[in-house]
């Protein structure tokens with residue numbers, strides 16, 4: 001395999017999906033390059049490039065490619081819906097197709113470009129058992145024994161969803177940071193605050209595990225829509241207004257589909273010196 005950390009530097013792509021921003025490394029045909037040190041340095045908006053998640057594209061058998069996700073603190077994320085949409089957009093363009101399949105920790109997922117140009121990804125079935133989320137102990141997932149009566153939903157990563165009267169009024173930096181590390185979530189959790197604003201429409205703000213406040217979170221939007229439906233607040237098709245844009249969720253027989261915009265921001269190259277400093 002080719003050594004991607006060779007003297008010429010390392011190419012990357014910066015994209016965002018509804019304001020959820022990503023650095024994408026395309027490692028098809030070569031060895032994996034991401035390490036926790038590289039992810040954390042690259043994720044730093046002053047020392048590195050800055051991102052909510054780093055997504056690395058790898059070769060896969062039986063699918064078009066595989067995807068691995070990292071948070072800006074250097075930790076791994078099992079799922080990232082918006083990065084999945086951004087990468088699919090890029091790969092579909094390269095292949096001249098409007099549909100791709102890719103492998104994540106959740107298994108093989110599908111993405112497609114709709115006629116209106118928006119990119120959809122099937123995030124798979126929601127995880128609705130406490131071991132799967134995971135929680136530290138058995139509990140009613142729709143009504144966790146936590147002040148504020150949140151719900152827990154797994155989408156390949158854990159989510160804790162609060163339905164509140166006014167999501168704008170939530171002290172997100174304080175509340176999100178505390179909830180991320182609530183002892184009921186042994187692997188910590190992403191945290192969503194949602195308010196019903198119309199029929200099948202929600203306003204959502206998010207605190208991401210390993211990253212903090214972001215402008216959007218695709219898996220969080222899926223988890224929130226699933227919890228809203230299971231609580232009888234909405235149907236299975238929900239529109240969510242996030243800080244960085246609008247996402248459409250459709251919980252179908254074959255999984256939770258998430259649709260929204262994708263934007264290519266720039267292409268760049270990491271210098272050999274930067275790579276050498278973060279082995």
Ligand SMILES: N[C@H](CCC[C@H](N)C(=O)O)C(=O)O
Pocket residue numbers: 020052053071076077078079080081082083157158190208209210211216217218219220
């Ligand atoms: N932004 C992502 C989710 C990141 C989740 C990550 N923070 C974790 O540790 O699970 C999304 O669009 O689904």
